[in-house]
Amino acid sequence: MRELRTAPAAWHLQHSRPENLVSYLDPWQPVARQLDMLAHRFSTVKALCDAQMDSLATENVELAQLRDALAFHLLRACIWWQVDFSPRAVTGLQATSFMKHVRRHTDRVVDDETLLDVMTWQHYMHRADSGHIMVTGTDPLCRGNTTIVYGIDGHRGFRFAMRRAGQPLSWNDITHTDFVAACLNARALHCLIETECAAIGEWDLAREEHIQASRYHTQHFRTAGHFNAVESYATALEQLSRCQSRFGRFEFENIVNHMAFSVIMAAHEQGASIADLLRNGAARPVSSRVAGSLKKRARAHVATGTDPLRRTELDALLDQVETGFALSGGN
Template sequence: MRETRTALAAWHLQHSRPECLVSYFDPWQPVARQLDLLASRFGAVKALCDAERDSLATEDDALAQLRDSLAFHLLRACVWWQVDFSPRAVTGLSAPKFMEHAHRHTARHVDDETMLDVMTWQHYMHRADSGHIMVTGTDPLYRGNTTIVYGIDGHRGFRFGMQRPGQPLAWNDITHPDFIAASLNARALHCLIETECAAIGEWDQAREEHIQAARHHARHFHIVGQADPVARYARALEQFSRCQSRFGRFAFENIVNHMAFAVAHAAHEQGLSLAELLHQGDGHPVSPNMVDSLKRRAHAHVTTGTDPLRQAQYVAMLNRVETGFALSGGQ
C-alpha cells in the first residue's frame, strides 16, 4: 500500500502542478476542463497527504506543498473567471480549513500572496481606487509591436493596458468583471491599433456572447445536479445556435456539452432513459437523433471538459444510461 502511495505521489508531483493544469492568460482553453483539473487534483493530492497522516508516516513536504498550491490556484481560477465557489461543496472542506491550505502556499510565495490579497482583502491596495492596478501579466498570444498588459485594480476589476515600444504603459479605463472579458476587449483594441482590421465586428460579437457564457461559467460547480437540467440544456443549445463569433461558438459548445452531461447524470441518478427524461422535461416528442446528439455531447464533455483521471468513471456512467430507443446508436 505504501509503495502504491509513493508511486502516486511521484506521479502527481510531476503531472499535477498547477502550471501544467491551467493557462490563465489563454481564453481559448476550456474553463470547465481547467476547473475540473484543479478541483480533482487537489482532492487526489489531499487524499494522499491524509493517508500519510493516518498511517503515522512523516508528511511528504513536497506533496503537502503541491496540495497547498492547488488550493490557492483553485481559488485564483474561480476569481479569475468569476465562478461561484463553495469550498465545502467542491472540496469537502470548510472555508477556513480550505483557506489554511491557500495561506500556507502564499506564505511561501510572495507573488501569490500579493495576488491573493488583491483578489480578496486588498490590504496592499488602494481600495476602491480604479487607478491603482496590480500587473498580473502580459498576453502570450498577441502579435505585433504593441504589448497587451493585464492587471487587477482597487475595485477587484480586471483591466488591460497597451504599451508601444518606447512609450509608457497606457491603461484602458474600462473595468471588466472577469479575465476573459478583459482579454476580448484587449484583443479587439489591439487588432484595431496594429492592423486597423476589418474584423472588429467579430470581436464585438465575441464580447457580447461572452457575457452570456460567463453566466454559465459562474455556475460551473452547480451544473451537474441542478434542477431542470433538460430545460437548461435546451436554453444553452438555443444560445449556442445564435452565436456568430468563433470565440462564442467555442465557449458555448463547451457549455452545451457540459449541460448534456448534466442531463445524462440526472437520468442515471433517477434511473431513467435519456428519452424518458427529455420527454418529462418539456413534454415534446423525442427522436433518436435528439437523444444520440445529447449523448455524444455528454461524451464530448468528458473528453474535453474533465480531468483524465476521472474520465473512466464518467464514461462508465454514461454507458449505463440507456437512450430509450432500441435501434439507437447508443444503448
Template sequence: MRETRTALAAWHLQHSRPECLVSYFDPWQPVARQLDLLANRFQAVKALCDADRDSLAVEDDALAQLRDSLAFHLLKACVWWQVDFAPRAVTGLSAPHFMEHAHRHTARHVDDETMLDVMTWQHYMHRADSGHIMVTGTDPLYRGSTSIVYGIDGHRGFRFAMQRPGQKLAWNDITHPDFIAASLNARALHCLIETECAAIGEWDQAREEHIQAARHHARHFHIVGQADPVARYAAALEQFSRCQSRFGRFAFENIVNHMAFAVVHAAHEQGLSLVGLLRQGEENPASSNMVDSLKRRAHAHVTTGTDPLRQTELVAMLNRVETGFALSNGR
C-alpha cells in the same frame, strides 16, 4: 501499499502542478476542463497527504506543498473567471479549513500572497481605487510591436493596458468582471492599433457572446445537479445556435457539452433512460437524433472538459444510461 502511494505521489508531483493544469492568459483553453483539473487534483493530492500523516518521507512535504498550491490556484481560477465557489460543496472542506491550505501556499510565495490579497481583503491595495492596479502578466498570444498587459485594480476588476516600444503603459479605463472579458476587449483594441483590421465586428460579437457564456461559467460547479437539466440544455443549445463569432461558438460548444453531461447524469441518478427523462413534462416524444446528439455531447464533455484521471469512471457512467428507445417502440 506504501510502494503504490509513493508511485502516485511521484506521478502527481510531476503531472499535477498548477502550471501544468491551467493557462490563465489563454482564453482559448476550456474553462470547465481547467476547473475540473484543479478541483480533482486538489482532492486527489489531499487524499494522499491524509493517508499517511505520520510519515516523515520527503515526498510528503512536497505533496503537502502541492496540495496547498492547488488550493490557492483553485481559488484564483474561480476569481479569474468569476466562478461561484463554495469550498465545502467543491472540496468537502469548510471555508476556513480550505483557506488554511491557500494561506500556507502564499506564506511561501510572496507574489501569490499579493495576488490573494488583491482578490480578497486588499490590505495592500487602495480599495475602490480604479487607478491602483496590480500587474498580473502580459498577453502571450499578441502579435505586432504593441504588447498587452493585464492587471487587477482596487475594485477587484480586470484591466488591460497597451504598451508601445519606448512608451509608458496606457491603461484602458474600462473595468471588466473577469479575465476573458478583459482579454477580448484588449485584443479588439490591439487589432485596431496594429492592423486596423476589418474584423472588428467579430470581436464585438465575441464580447457580447462572452457575456452570455460568463453566466454559465459562474455556475460551473452547480451545473450537474441543477433542477430542470433538460430545459437548461435546450436553452444553452439555442444560445449556441445564435453564436456568430468563432470565440462564442467555442465557448458555447463547451457549455452545451457540459449541459448534455448534466442531463445524462440526471438520468443516471434517477434510474431513467434518456427518453424517459426527456419526456418528463414534454408533450412531444424525443427523437433518436436528439438522444444520440445529447449522448455524443455528454461524451465530448468528458473528453474535453474533465480531468483525464476521472474519464474512465465518467465514460462508464454514461454508457450505463440507456437511450430508452427499445422500451418505446423506437419512437
C-alpha cells in the same frame, strides 16, 4: 499511467502542478477542463497526504506543498473566471479548513499572497481606486508592435493596457468582472491598433456572446446538481445555434457538452433513461435528433472538459445510462 498506480505521490508531483493544469492568460483553454483538473487533483493529492498522516508516515513536504498550491489555484481560477465557489460543495471541506491550505501556500509564495489580497481583501491596495492597478501578466498570444498588459484594480476588476516601445503604459478605462471579458476587449483594441482590422466585428460579436457564456461559467460547480438540467441544455443549445463568432462557438460548444453531461448525470441519479428525462424535464418539446446527440456531447465533455484521470470512470458511467428505445433504438 502505470507509474500513477505504482507511485501516485511521485506521479502527482510531476504531473499535477498547477502550472501544468491551468493557463490563465489563454482564453482558448476550456474553463470547465481547467476547473475540473484543479478540483480533482486537489482532492486526490489531499487524500494522499491524509493517508500518510493516518499511517503515521513522515509527511511528504513536497506533496503537502502541492496540495496547498492546488487549493490556492482553485480559488484563484474561480475568481479569475467569476465562478461561484463553495469549498464544501466542491472539495468537501469547510471554508475555514480549505482556506488554511490556501494560506499555507501564500505564506510561502509572496507573489501569490499579493495576488490573493488584490483579488479579495485588498489590504495592500488603494481600495476602490480604479487607478491603482496590479499588473498580472502580458498577453502571450498577441502579435505586432503593441503588447497587451493585464491587471486588477482597486475595484477587484480586470483591466488591460497597451504598451508600445518608448511610450508610457496606457490603461483602458473599462473594468471587467472576469479575465476573458478583459482579454476579448483588449484583443479587439489590439486588432484595431495594429492592423485597422476589418475583423473588428468578429471581436465585437465574441464579446457579446461571452457575456451569455459567462453566466454558465459562474454556475459551473452548480451544474451537476441543477434542478432542471434538460431545460438548461436546451437553452444552451439554442444559444449555440445563434453564435456567429469563432470564440463564441468555442465557448458554447464546451458549455453545451457540459450541459449534456449534466443531463446524463441526472438520468443516472434518477435511474431513468435519457428519453424519460427529456420527456419530463423540459417545458418545450425535445426532438429525437437532440436526444440522440446528447450522449455524444456528454462523451465530448468527458474527453475535453474533465480531468483525464477521470475519463475511464466517467465513460463507464455514461455506458450505464440508456438512451431510451422510443427515441433512438438503444444506447
